[in-house]
Amino acid sequence: MGIRPEIHLGSWLIIWVFITTSNSEGLNLKPVIGILSQELSSKMDDKTGNLYTSYIAASYVKFMESGGARVVPIMINQPEEYYRGVINAVNGLVFPGGSSSFRSLSSGYGRAGSLLYNLVREAKEMNDTEIPLFATCLGFEMLLYLDANKINPLSRCNASNLADPLNLSPDFEQTEILGSASQDVLNTLTTTNSTSNFHKYCVTPQRFNELDLQKNYTIVSTSFDREKDDEYISTVEHKRLPIYGTQWHPEKNSFEWAFSSIPHSREAIRAAQYFANFFVEKARQNNIRYSTAESRTFPLIYNYKPIYIRLLYKSSFQQCYFFK
Template identity: 45%
Template sequence: PGSIPVTGILAQEPYYPPRKDLGNNYTSYIAASYVKFVESSGGRVAPIFINQDPEYYQTIVDSVNGILFPGGSISITNSSGYGMGVQLLYEAVVKKNLQGTYLPLWGTCLGFEAIMYLSAGMTNWLTICDSMNEAKPLGFEPGFRQSRLFTGVPGNILEALWQEKVTVNFHRWCMTRENLTASGLAEDFLLLTTNRDADGLEFVSTVEHNYLPFYGVQWHPEKNAFEWDTGHKYNNIPHSHTAIKVTQYFGNFFVNQARLNSQKFFSTEEEKAHLIYNYEPTDVSGFTGFNQVYLFS
């Protein structure tokens, strides 16, 4: 309430071999677009590192005002550092909310898939699909306007989401409508939008939890404003005036959700030690689908 919220963003192992020319013996990264997504809406970011003990993740959950699971190309099971991190964070965030502390959780693409996996009791109901480098409008479900996520969306942004290709997709796994129901997830999550992949398969593209402040998008709102064609085959990211407004709306929505949480780090010094300002982004546009990433040893 009135403070500048801190969102914890989980790192993950690089999907490409570490490169010596970057001058860093790194083991994980966070794409800078997720950091900018939060910062451009008035929030701050604390990177959450992988391969830490449960106490570390509990401290993060007790200190930040929101958690973001980013997209990427790594396992969502506990065979990866990312997968173990999302599991420990998810369990702690669920418990925190059930105990009465409002702590929002956002999942984008891989992060959305992780939320689906964990919410289904670590059972994988995802289906192989093909929606890489595809920009699409959203297919809205009946009742979407009654959701927390869309109840306040301005008419011009809603029209763009419905009629223009302003949501970009980069994923090889999908949650179908049928599996959302068969898994029991439809009892806990409100289906807000769907889309179809390159082969016509319908997939779930936006959800929110019925009573927990959990939000999942299979598409990438952060890319419209902060990722550009790097010559690395990803050239369909929309950058129109309305596409940028889409990024801003969803960034503002999540940061405003984080403002409803009043948690703080133990001290100003501890907070400073956790913030992303202790690190510098690295240009990786020559060989990845990102423009910049934060690299961590």
């Protein structure tokens, strides 16, 4: 056990602490994952009585919990000090999917995502602290947008309410996210319609290269839209940091039921679960402590009650956590 030197950033004091709750390999046995909230859609806002400012789909919470982590919701529209505190309190971050804008100047999701992305890189540069980040669908798109210096990498495509396989890149075995996957998981991902897609925008390999995104990211897989004529990037991994992105939704296989396209076979669920296990294992390697002091500022998701949103309208989510 040891304590890193204090770091003064303006009026904000950050103290990095190694925790003692670990096993013989030094892994953190109580990892905490922060999931970024986002603005409600207009329909969701109307159906919930215009009472809330942000939400998180419960499937993302359950997905991280299924890998052995606890979850902290990250609120939008907070001061910079709040997000610096998040980085000091959690062992990993999730940028979830949804329908919010991330390019609008008024987007709380976009502003928080941009700041957190910069803080993840800053933590590595300043303290050699690696905070894993998993970005899905909208989060995936925001990830590449931010790395492209906020130049839009997206084009329209038809891949909503669609299940399909992944086309792995030739060097996928050298990546962390799939290099350690078992053969049965790889077979499921590549030979069956096992990945759930709900997106209308894509990043094509051509656009990826035009924006020089290959400098920082490896293409792990591609997929094709419904017409099978537009190839798009479906999985990426950062070349130096534990940052991973999927345009598809591994959290839906086990926890969302609204659409028949969502794969629920034993094999598809096992393949999706691999990604929860993989990411939480990466978070276990980060020994930042979530303490009583942090719990007062960043309360665990257990302090909130999900709403069965499907009772209110035909949503793609079964349950959501809402925040005022």
